[in-house]
Amino acid sequence: MSDYVRLEPIRMKIDAKYTEKWLQGIIANDPSVLGLGDVELLSKERRQPRAGRLDLLLADSEGRRRYEVELQLGAVDETHIVRTIEYWNIEKKRYPQYDHCAVIIAEEINARFLNVISLFNGHIPLIAMQVQAIKVKDAVTVVFTKVLDENIRAPLDEEDLQQATIDPTKWEKNYPLEIIGIMKQIHANIIRKIDSKCELNYTKHYVGITINKIANNFVLFKPKKKSLEFQVALPQIQQYDSWVESTGFDTLPYDNWFKNYRFLIRPADVDGKPEKLDQLRELVQAAYSEKVG
Template sequence: MDKIPISKTIRITEAGYNEEWLQNQIWENPACLGYGDLEGITKEAAISSGGRLDLLFKNNDDDTMYEVEVMLGETDPSHIIRTIEYWDLIRKKWPQRQHFGVLIAERITKRYFNVIQILSNNVPLIAIQANIIDIEGQRSLHFTKILDAYEEPEDEIGLVNEIIDEPFWQNKSESVLSSAKKIFEYTKDIYEDSNLVLNKTNITINTHGYNQMYFKKRSGKSVLVIFRYGSQRDEIEKILQENEMNYTDDHKRFRIQILESNITENEDMFKRIASLNNQWWRN
C-alpha cells in the first residue's frame, strides 16, 4: 500500500511571512480565490472613510467586483466591519455592477462564522481561510472557502397564477437553464426515469421524487451545481480535483461553481459523478 504523507498546518507568521506577503500572493494570483480569472484593479486603495481597501478585483466576463480585506490570525469584529464598509463604499461608486465583500483570515472561529453567516443574508459576503500547508518540508499556500456568497432563499411560494416554465427561466437566468438541460441530457440514462423540474429558485434533476442535482443562479454566467455524495464522497472528490473544480463540502453535499461555457468540456465528469451518486442512492 502506498504511503501517503501527512500534512500539517502552520501559521503564516510562523513561516516567516506577514500580511503584506499574503496580500501580494493573492494580488499576483487572484484565481486562488476560486472565482475565475480576476483582474486586479487597485491595491491598498485610499477610501473616502479614511481607511484603505486591501485589494479590489474585477471579473471581466461580467464586471463583478470583489472587495477583499486580508488579516493574519483570527478574524475579529473590526475585520468584518471593514469588509462590509468598503464593500458598501465601492458599491456606491460603481452601482451598476455586482459586488462581493471578501473576508480572508487565517482562522474564522465558529462564533464569527455565525455572525458572518447572519450578515450574509443581506450583504453578499465570502469568507476564506488562508494557511500554509507543510508536507514533508514542502510548503504551499492553501485557501479554503468557509462561506460562499448569499444565495436566494428556498422560497417556492410565488405570485398567484405565476407560471414557472422555460420562458420564466430564460428571463431569470438563461445560463442556469442551459446548463441544467445539458447536464440532464448527459445523465438521463444514468438517472433512470428522471426529469427536469423547474422551480422558482432552482432547477433540479428529479428521480421518483428525489432531487439528484440542483442548479442555482450565481453571479454573471456562473452556475451553482449541488448534489449529495453519500458514501461516495472520496471517489467524487477525487473526480472534482482531477478536473480542477472549485467546490465546497456543505453538510453531505458538494457544491461546485462553474461557467456555462465550461459545461460541455466537463461532460465526462458529470457522467462519472452521476454514476457514483446514483450507485449510492440505489443502494
C-alpha cells in the first residue's frame, strides 16, 4: 500500500531529544493545540511567590479566563497534582478579577490518579489532558487528549435569574432605539415563532429568555451602543460552525465558559433587509431543541 504511513509513538520521558522545554515551546508557539478555544500565551516559567515556576499561563481572547498549565513527561503523580492546584490557587488569589482554571498535562494519567483528580474537579475548575508525541515519516507531531473536563458550574440558577429581573425601561433608555429594535425583531419574528411562551427577561447584565416565567437562556442579548451582541447556546461543532459562518454576520470568539456562539449585529446589517435576520433561525431552533427539547 503506497499511501500507508506508519505512526511511531515517542516516549518523551525516556527520549532526551523531546524534553519538557520542547513540549512547552510547542504550546507557547500555538496554544490552540490544547483545544481550549481562542487562547493566547501570557507567560512561560512564571515565578510563584514562595513556590516554584508555573509552566504556562494562558488567557482567553476576551481577557476573562486564565489557564494555569502544568506539564509533566511520563506518568502523572501526586506532586504534579499538588503543584498544579497550588499554582492555580496562587494565581487566583493574586488576580481574583479573572476566572481561573487549572490544567494538568502528562503523557500518562492512570485510573487511580484520574479518580483523585476527579475528586478535586468537584470543587476546582480543573482539566486533565494526556499528551502523545508521534513520529510521522521525518516529522513529529503532538496530540492532546482531554481525559477530564472541568465541572462547569452555572453562574446563576433559575431562581437567581428570576430575582435579577429589572424594569425593561432601564435598558431601553440607555441604548439606541435601533439596537433595541433589532433585539425585539429577533424575539418577535424568530424566538416567539418557535415557542410563543418565550418572553424577554431583562436582567442587570443581559436580556435573556423566560418560558412560562422560568429563565431558560437558550439565547440571550447584550445591547451595546453601536451593535447588538446576540448569543446562541450551542456546543461548538463543525455543523454549527458552518451555520454561523453562513449567516454573514460578524462574530466574536466562541464563549467556552458558557458554551455560546456570539454575533455582533449592527443596524447597517439589517436596515432595509429585515429578512437577513432569518439566517439566524436554524441556530435558534437548534439551541431551543438542545436546552428545551
